[in-house]
Amino acid sequence: MAYSPPDPSTCALDAFRYSIAERVAAALPPLTVDQVYAGVDYGKKGVDFTIALPRFKLGKVEDVAAKVLTQFQPDEHIESITHDKAFLHFQCTSTTVIRNILNQVHALTHDAPSPCYGSNASGKGKKVIIEYSSPNIAKSFHVGHLRSTIIGGFLANLYKACGWEVISMNYLGDWGTQFGLIATGFEKYGSQEELEKDPIKHLFEIYVKVNKDAEADPEVKAEAGRWFKRMEDGDESALKNWRVWRELSVKKYSEEYERLNIGFDVYTGESQVGKEWQDKALARLEEMGLIEDVDGAKIVNLEKWKMGKAVLRKRDGTSIYLTRDIGGAIERYEKYKFDKMIYVVSSQQDLHLAQFFKVLELMQFPWAASLQHVNYGLVQGMSTRKGTVVFLDQIIKEAAQVMHEQMQKNEEKYSAIEDPETVAREIGITGVKIQDMAAKRINNYTFNWDRMKSFEGDTGPYLQYAHVRMSSLSRKNPHLLPLPPPSQIDTTSLAMSSHAREIVFLLGTYPDVVKVALKTQEPSGVVTYAMRLSHAISSAWEVLAVKGEEDLDKARARLWMYECTRDVLGAAMRLLSIRPLERM
């Protein structure tokens, strides 16, 4: 784990780690508490914490271990130490673990201005721009865009949870020769009515048709080129329709993002990038002798850095994707003065991102070093029963339908659900997201509807089910309510149960799960954590029953633990942009 200074006010387990560090440092001069603290890791298989002694380079591990062991006295933080080869293993004192962690989860969830258990302030005062989703208007919204949306939505939540000021940005593909093509096609195939009904679909249809025309007839292509040139020159008559398309598309997209529980602070796009910085970039690179002129087209030579050659400006003077990214980054810096900017884009564009980061570096912008490409692999096999997926709303609808059919198989449960359509859609979306975030970003994966809809295994429905189950406890046990304040809940019975201890210790590790995710920028660790927690609950459910427990003190303590667990599971799900359900 990355070293971060102890902060027991946001992570109760830090106090235990610190206590280990203090006693080990006291036994092993000249080690300092900080040096030891950085070496206290989580243990494996039922061990709370472990230290690998060789890291301190103090000589024979047996002798070193013996020094620590002879001085050991159990206290409220540490119950026991064992020595195993190069390792020292530590067990925390159960009663204190249970008390401190549950108190903290409770306080930071219910007594804070807004629930913040798991959050930290490491990014305080810093600003990050996170660009994600960024579909192309009039082209298909493919699964790659969905991945960018899901991973980007997660990163935005994650940075906020770590105290950063986040500006989330959608950089639409709303500019380029294809808009000349669509404008040409719109005169022939366009319908105002269809456009208003479903702008994304209609523009795509036109695009497909006019593309065919252009393949057959070079004049169509030439006409499109001339049209786009007029757009670039700011000719209002050429821009009028385009403005409407853009606006309608953004509106439709925002509705769909809302359904996904993912949002943006800023909708920008390739069309919004000013010419000025694109020109300056070109001039600067020419000065540096990096530009070649090929028949009037400007090409930057990055072969020295094994990044090939790339066109920066076409023969007719119009800009392209790469130039706009260069100009766009400069403008964003001018406007926001970010400390960091992240682009969530498929690994298929690794070269493109590397090229434009390189150009900015060559232009000697000091902030070029703070740009980061968060990439991800391909998704295979995401088609609906009607065929290949072209639009985002098809994915959402299919996920909802698949889930709805699955739920209908259990008639009794189904009939008890108040609003099955909404529930099905939420679980369906959860299923899609979990499948997407379960493995390392860079891996390709094959999407599988059967797995997505299953309530068994590490799936979205399984997570939602775990959350619902815990949420239903208080509804089903009104005789235990209201729960007394934490200080009056007797947790002795929990401290004696290995199930309870495992669950509560897991709750205690959540703040570290968040920190590690920030370091790796990977959602998979959070998914794994949510699954582990859900599994721990499943195994405890019968042993630590609430309903039917006659000892009311015990029953209350258990209920409190499940509520805290529900809160933490809910926090992890929200971090993943999932809306946790209360009923299903």
Ligand SMILES: NC(=[NH2+])NCCC[C@H](N)C(=O)O
């Ligand atoms: N700044 C960027 N280049 N972001 C990625 C944009 C993705 C692009 N619109 C595409 O669909 O391929």
